[in-house]
Amino acid sequence: MTDEAPFFPDPERQKARDDLLAYAFRALAGRALTEAELRTRLARRTDDPTLAAEVLARVQELGYQNDAGVARAEGSRRGVGGFRVRQTLRRRGVPEELIENTLAARDPQQEAQEARELLRRRWPALARKRDPRASAYAFLARRGFGGAAIWDAIREVEQQQPPEDDPDG
Template identity: 50%
Template sequence: MPDRPRASRARAPRTDGAARPERIATPEQERERLLLYAFRALGQRALSRHELRERLLRRTEQPDIAEAVLARVQELGYLSDEQVAHSEAARRGVGQHRVRQKLRQRGVEAGVVAQVMAERDPDAEEEDARTLLDRRWDTFQRSGDPVKRAHAFLMRRGYPGALIWRLLREKAAEVPDEVETEEEGF
């Protein structure tokens, strides 16, 4: 008789009320399981050390194994808070306040955050804010108070208030006089 694949059958629950014994993994098996998980997680998104530690600790009850996995992944060069900070700081369309906040949320150390923020070019940030404002200005003008909407939008994006007001004053100087006469009731 030829070998046929067996149909998989679900196990019937035990009738004696006893729970099935859980398979207890050896420390080596647990380490291997966590290491594979760490590589999958890092393959989807760059994670900070803090983020990966939190994820590993949710998957094991042995913090020493989680720390060993973290050390191994970092030793292999797959985990770098500096790299995460640089990629977050390089995002366009967000200001320095939002970058700093995001890095703090992700658990990046304050020294790394300060170093990356010092490397950020303020002229490039101003140009990004100006580009965003120019691109969205028509949308803001359709509202009752375009300056208020534009200010709120750029604040949510993390740009400093002084920069926002300077850009809004420049934009207001560009607006034709027709807008002023409409507001006066003509």
């Protein structure tokens, strides 16, 4: 006979694990979270880092948390450019390699088209500003579009819009 006691799970630890797992599912039900975001939330709920890691691994094993899915969803968002996608994914703790893969999967023609569509919708308001081109550039830059796409969109939208009466002339 050995001196080791038979394995019986600690009921308190099992309850803490179940509670933390339920919390993880509630958190993921509200919004898709990255691994880093969920790890941070779990760490705030328990003092046991191994328990948090265990719960995170279980949630990932069940397919409820997946950084690739979060990156894919962010990468396919309409109305935002690649710079905004990169910034958002970095802020959310997605690995750099996955960010690069997500950006590589984006279609530059589609991104340029989205910039033009956004600018067409906003142009009437922007055209009334003191410097419409600067306002348009700033608007699209805040949305994360690159300079080439922005200038192409500005040129195209300006050509399509009827000329406004020049208040200075």
